Amino acid sequence: MSSLLTDEALGDIQGVITSSYGHLPQTAYLFIRMTTPTGARRWIKVISGSVTSSKRWPVGRDMKKEKPRTAINVALTAEGLRACGLPEDVLRTFPAEFQDGMASPDRSRILGDADESAPALWEVGGPATDPVHAVLFLFAADEAALDALCREQRAVLDACSDVAEIPSSAQQGNRPDTSTEHFGFHDGIAQPSIAGLGGEGVPTGEFILGYENHYGLMPPTPVVPRTLDANAMLPRLANPYHFAEELGDLGQNGSYLAYRKLQQDVAAFWHFMSQETARGGAMDAARTVWLASKCVGRWPSGAPLILAPDADDPALGDRDDFFYADDPDGLACPLGAHIRRAHPRDALKPYPAPQSLSMTAAHRLLRRGRVYGPPLFDSSVLQRLSSAEAHDTLLGLKDDRRTRGIHFLCVNASLKSQFEFVQQTWCSNPHFGGLNDNPDPLLGDRRQAHERPGRMTIPRDGGSLRTRPLPRFVTVRAGVYLFMPSLTALRFLGSVPDRATAWTKPAARDPIV
Numbered sequence: 001m002s003s004l005l006t007d008e009a010l011g012d013i014q015g016v017i018t019s020s021y022g023h024l025p026q027t028a029y030l031f032i033r034m035t036t037p038t039g040a041r042r043w044i045k046v047i048s049g050s051v052t053s054s055k056r057w058p059v060g061r062d063m064k065k066e067k068p069r070t071a072i073n074v075a076l077t078a079e080g081l082r083a084c085g086l087p088e089d090v091l092r093t094f095p096a097e098f099q100d101g102m103a104s105p106d107r108s109r110i111l112g113d114a115d116e117s118a119p120a121l122w123e124v125g126g127p128a129t130d131p132v133h134a135v136l137f138l139f140a141a142d143e144a145a146l147d148a149l150c151r152e153q154r155a156v157l158d159a160c161s162d163v164a165e166i167p168s169s170a171q172q173g174n175r176p177d178t179s180t181e182h183f184g185f186h187d188g189i190a191q192p193s194i195a196g197l198g199g200e201g202v203p204t205g206e207f208i209l210g211y212e213n214h215y216g217l218m219p220p221t222p223v224v225p226r227t228l229d230a231n232a233m234l235p236r237l238a239n240p241y242h243f244a245e246e247l248g249d250l251g252q253n254g255s256y257l258a259y260r261k262l263q264q265d266v267a268a269f270w271h272f273m274s275q276e277t278a279r280g281g282a283m284d285a286a287r288t289v290w291l292a293s294k295c296v297g298r299w300p301s302g303a304p305l306i307l308a309p310d311a312d313d314p315a316l317g318d319r320d321d322f323f324y325a326d327d328p329d330g331l332a333c334p335l336g337a338h339i340r341r342a343h344p345r346d347a348l349k350p351y352p353a354p355q356s357l358s359m360t361a362a363h364r365l366l367r368r369g370r371v372y373g374p375p376l377f378d379s380s381v382l383q384r385l386s387s388a389e390a391h392d393t394l395l396g397l398k399d400d401r402r403t404r405g406i407h408f409l410c411v412n413a414s415l416k417s418q419f420e421f422v423q424q425t426w427c428s429n430p431h432f433g434g435l436n437d438n439p440d441p442l443l444g445d446r447r448q449a450h451e452r453p454g455r456m457t458i459p460r461d462g463g464s465l466r467t468r469p470l471p472r473f474v475t476v477r478a479g480v481y482l483f484m485p486s487l488t489a490l491r492f493l494g495s496v497p498d499r500a501t502a503w504t505k506p507a508a509r510d511p512i513v
Contacts, residue, residue: 005196005204005211007056012253012486013208015052016073016137016368017411018194023067024139025175026146027370029259029407030153031124031166032134037085039162040133044084045494046156047074047136053487070149071139074490075257075482077101080133084493090250093222094483097415098256102479103127110420112428112445117476123169123261124478130166132480135259137409146172171261171478173370173407181371182264182404183292183473184379186302190320190343192364202364206418207411210252214362219413221251222483224492233492253486255411258419261478262443263405266376267397269473274395276467285390289382291467294458295441297337300382305333314383325353330459335433338442341426349433363421366411373404405474415481430454441470 005013015021034040052071060066076084078099081091091099100107103119103126113119119126136153140146150170157165181187196204196211205213209221223237226246234248273292277283289312293299299312306322307313309332324340324347327333333340340347343364348356377397381390412418428445430437437452439445444454453469485493 004198005054005194005208009196009253010054010056012488013054014073014075014254014484014487015054015071016139016409017208017255017366017484018054018197020188020191020368021071021139022175024069024071024141025177026140026143027173027175027407028136028138028146028150029171029173030136030138030150031132031169031171032080032136032157032163033130033166034080034083034133034163036162037083039160040080040084041494043157043160043163043494044074044490046160047072047153048487048490048494051487051490069141069145071137072149072153073137073139073484074134075137075484076134076493077132077480077482079131081483081493083133086493087228090222090224090228093250095220095256095414095416097420098481098483100481101125102258102260102481107420107481110424112423113476113479114445116472119479122476122478124166124171125259125480126478130169132166132169135480135482171372171407173372175370176375178379180300180379181406182266182373182375183269183296184377184382185293185296185298185300186317188367188369189298189302189318190339192366194366202361206362206364206413207255207366209254209413210249213413214358221249223247224250229492233488233495235488248492250485250489250492251483252488254489255413255484256415257482257484258408258410258412258415259478259480259482260408260476261372261405262408263403263475263477265399265473265475266404267399268471270394270397272467272471272473279468280465283391284385285387285394286385288394289385289390291458294334295337295456297333297339300379304339305337309333312383312385323347323353325356330433331461334456334458336435336438336441336457338427338440341429341432341440342422342443344426344433347433363418363426364412365418365422368409368411370407370409371405372407373402376400376402376404403477405477411484439470442474444470 050072057065057067108119120128125132138149140149157163179186193201194204194207195201203214204211205219209219213219226248229248235252237247237249273288277288277291298304301312301314302317303313304322306327307316323345344360346353346357348359377393381393384390410419426432427440427443430439437455438457439454441456455469456467458465
């Protein structure tokens with residue numbers, strides 16, 4: 001299949017995969033549990049008629065796009081697919097990491113989810129909470145529209161027996177006008193584009209199943225025997241290696257999502273930066289922000305250190321057209337900085353630039369996150385570093401005991417080779433780029449039981465600056481792995497007649513408890 005997305009394909013792909021819904025800043029996440037296959041399929045059938053696709057928005061008479069004021073998308077966990085009655089031989093065609101779930105011991109080890117971030121302590125998705133079967137993603141232009149959309153979808157849930165929202169699990173987020181996260185840095189800049197939407201970009205198959213990926217291959221896809229799809233709703237699997245039996249492609253135009261609720265300790269972040277600055281003999285706000293920016297890899301405005309190594313330059317705030325090969329030792333942007341290790345570009349050691357670019361292109365993520373909670377301070381103060389206000393603000397930050405952070409959501413065709421790879425091999429790896437004890441200062445694994453305490457190393461002419469051991473600034477509070485089906489696959493999951501409970505053998509779980 002061509003990697004170019006046709007209008008028909010766009011109408012089949014859920015909207016959040018191709019759009020960040022920038023015009024819909026308010027978001028709610030509803031976590032759903034389904035107790036019988038019949039009830040599950042009935043709800044999916046109802047909700048599938050309301051799901052927002054990637055269909056191109058119409059253009060009005062004023063030549064402006066007519067964007068919707070709300071959007072709805074839905075995704076299911078492996079347990080959710082099982083709750084629909086999908087048989088085990090179909091579930092086994094999904095990748096192992098998706099079947100395991102984010103909270104499983106193997107995935108926790110890979111992701112570094114331990115101590116305060118251990119799944120046992122999670123609010124949603126952990127072993128001590130109700131199992132998550134589906135997540136409704138609701139987007140709206142303002143709070144009133146979001147409230148109305150939540151009421152509407154909860155009414156749908158109430159009308160569908162054996163399907164309910166998990167009590168006290170709902171989450172809300174937003175996209176602030178400043179486009180900053182709670183530490184005060186401009187966020188969401190380095191987003192890859194999808195080649196199939198036109199022009200240059202990352203191959204479509206890196207994010208959407210059924211299209212060629214970076215290696216010119218079709219990513220693995222879940223399949224359904226045609227005997228379970230008597231009406232041939234699903235497209236036929238076009239794979240010459242599966243010739244013994246005709247199969248329906250359950251994955252085409254779908255994708256996998258990783259959701260994580262990441263709580264940020266803003267006061268601890270800035271206290272650490274202030275204390276480290278004082279330890280170096282300086283107490284000014286500019287030096288404190290310099291140190292924090294060296295950990296992030298960008299200045300608060302978003303200007304990349306590789307283009308502005310010594311001071312913030314808001315004029316460069318949206319720049320993403322840069323490389324690292326000319327900064328091999330990290331004198332401009334440290335090797336261990338968050339953005340450099342999350343996307344090494346052309347400087348993935350020890351490979352030459354062309355090979356590095358090719359390798360990093362195979363591990364890109366489409367981020368669809370939103371922040372939650374009130375800001376602890378006015379981030380605009382980070383643009384006024386010569387003022388006494390900036391100094392007093394950063395030194396005077398105190399934890400107000402209110403939670404805040406990021407609802408991290410990423411889209412990828414392979415949870416293992418994209419999300420998990422980036423987290424384990426680049427972010428949590430204390431030896432990334434030839435370093436010795438330097439995990440990602442923001443997202444790195446803090447366990448390191450067999451390693452020396454993690455520190456941040458900042459190369460400088462005449463010798464490197466090394467911080468004291470890094471505390472945990474970001475804690476995982478919830479998480480799930482999700483499969484976001486195409487609209488066709490949703491209709492298949494929702495339209496199977498009651499007699500299709502024969503999908504599962506007599507010992508199957510109906511009801512599921």
